Amino acid sequence: MAMTDVLSADDIKKAVAAFAAADSFNYKKFIQLVGLKAKSKEDVKKCFHILDKDKSGYIEEDELKFVLKGFTPDARDLTDKETKEFLAAGDKDGDGKIGVDEFSTLVAEA
Numbered sequence: 001m002a003m004t005d006v007l008s009a010d011d012i013k014k015a016v017a018a019f020a021a022a023d024s025f026n027y028k029k030f031i032q033l034v035g036l037k038a039k040s041k042e043d044v045k046k047c048f049h050i051l052d053k054d055k056s057g058y059i060e061e062d063e064l065k066f067v068l069k070g071f072t073p074d075a076r077d078l079t080d081k082e083t084k085e086f087l088a089a090g091d092k093d094g095d096g097k098i099g100v101d102e103f104s105t106l107v108a109e110a
Helices: 009-018 027-033 041-051 080-090 100-109
Strands: 058-060 097-099
Touching: 009 027, 027 080, 027 100, 041 100, 080 097, 080 100, 097 100
Parallel strands: none
Antiparallel strands: 058 097
């Protein structure tokens, strides 16, 4: 499954372009711009599983760094600062990774 099976290609393009500059990433604005906030819980879970590249059931810090590439291959990598801020926002139980329920909460709170 591709991200465009769940989200609009135009929304993805606009959202990724909005944060093209290093250290400009804001996960709340990105989630809204990409259209994820308006999606069903099921679609949010589909997006999570697409972003969980190693299929571990979690999005770890190394996967989070490349999260924009999960939406479109030509997107930039997040900076270390952006990655750590995003992880801190999503990692509700402090285990150093984001599970599907934490991801769903992150989207709902955006």
